[in-house]
Amino acid sequence: MDWETPVDAWYVWLGASIVSLALAGVVLALPTGPPPDAEGATNAIEETTASSYEAASTLEHDADAIRIDGKTVALRNEHGISRSSLAYGQVVVVNGDERLERLVYGESFTTVFESELEDADANAATAFMDRVADADENNAGEWLTASDELTVRQVAVEPDEMPELRVRGTEHEDSILDGRRSLPKEVAATYRGNETPTITYTVTGTAPIEPHIVAPHEYAAVGYEATWTTTHADSDTVRTDLDSHLVDGVRIDGTRSPGTDTERPDEEFWIGVYPLTVTAEFDSETCETTLESATTVDSVCPTATATDERAAELDWIERNDETENYHVTLVVV
Incomplete structure (x- = not known):
């Protein structure tokens, strides 16, 4: 019996060892766990x-x-x-x-x-x-x-808080011309909000003229515009007598004039006949509404707040209804 190891056996053993080490290296190189969830x-x-x-x-x-x-x-x-x-x-x-x-x-x-x-x-x-x-x-x-x-x-x-500016005609009297229409002698403006804005109001409409200015019992009307500026506090209401141009009983700066070339004294015409257009200017905004009748109480400026404006620029925040x-x-x- 031949017990001698073949001369090339060690080559076989060496090759097998190299292959085993290579396979072990591959196994070690493979991930040993899953990626995160x-x-x-x-x-x-x-x-x-x-x-x-x-x-x-x-x-x-x-x-x-x-x-x-x-x-x-x-x-x-x-x-x-x-x-x-x-x-x-x-x-x-x-x-x-x-x-x-x-x-x-x-x-x-x-x-x-x-x-x-x-x-x-x-x-x-x-x-x-x-x-x-x-x-x-x-x-x-x-x-x-x-x-x-x-x-x-x-x-x-x-x-x-959404600022709210509401206006309405007040101190109504029957028309001196026909006794049927109710004419406002004042406009009341109410502001509710966090700030104290300075607001310039303009009221435009058509104003009836006293009969004796034109002719006895003859109706006439002229375009009318009144402008005044006031500073509101929260929940503040100002009442403006547009006929004599007083705000809360205090005379203020402003203008009030008929839109006609005919010379007539200012005190001879009234505030105006509905509808009246009210414009408010504040914080670089101009808002407008129309008062259709004595029962109209309208919001002039349902404006966006600073929060609303900033949120509108962002796509990761939204208003929850x-x-x-x-x-x-x-x-x-």
């Missing part, structure tokens, strides 16, 4: 966004970095990258903004933005929106180092 992250965000009221959620994850760009959420670790898309809504990453992070972690809006809320010249809602816009610009589409938890919170912000507040979903990764 991006779908779980989008589910947590959507559940929070879908609430009609303020809500919050927390998701534990094993991602080393997270990137959110619009509706796309990506999570990354040593095992790879996973991506998922939001079916609805948007979220803003606020990492790096200490005040917004405090909101996400549960502090109230009144606490975090206390200084703006107490400052009569500040607007807390727009200040909040500005900070969120800055955070979105800094973080959107960027890989951010992640903690072990994704924290999501929907924040609700009350809009500014149920709460009537602005809602936005924020996240800290």
Whole structure:
């Protein structure tokens, strides 16, 4: 029996060893675990966004970095990258903004933005929106180092009080010409809002003329315009006697004139016959309404607030019809 090892056996053993090591290297190079769960992250965000009221959620994850760009959420670790898309809504990453992070972690809006809320010249809602816009610009589409938890919170912000300006004719008397029509001798203007605006009013219409100015018992009318400026306080009503041009009994600067070339003294014509057009100018806006009759009480300026205007520029915040507040979903990764 031949017990001697073939001369080439060690070559076979060496080759087998090399192959084994190579296979082991391939196995070691393969991922040893799954990539992080991006779908779980989008589910947590959507559940929070879908609430009609303020809500919050927390998701534990094993991602080393997270990137959110619009509706796309990506999570990354040593095992790879996973991506998922939001079916609805948007979220803003606020990492790096200490005040917004405090909101996400549960502090109230009144606490975090206390200084703006107490400052009569500040607007807390727009200040909040500005900070969120800055955070979105800094973080959107960027890989951010992640903690072990994704924290999501929907924040609700009350809009500014909508300023309301309402006008109506008052102190009606029967027409001296035919006794049938009721003519207003005054216009009352009421303002409700957070500010004290200076408003310039203009009333235009047709004014009847005293009969003896033209001829006995003869009706005549001229175009009429009156303008006055006043400063309103909240819930303030001013009553303007357009015939003698007094506001709340105090004579003010303004103009009042008939639109005719015929020379007639101002005191010989009345305020005007309905319909009367009332124009209000304030805060670079011009608003107009028409008073059709003695029973008309009309809003002149249902204007947008500063909060409304800022929100209209942003695509990640919207007005909730149920709460009537602005809602936005924020996240800290």
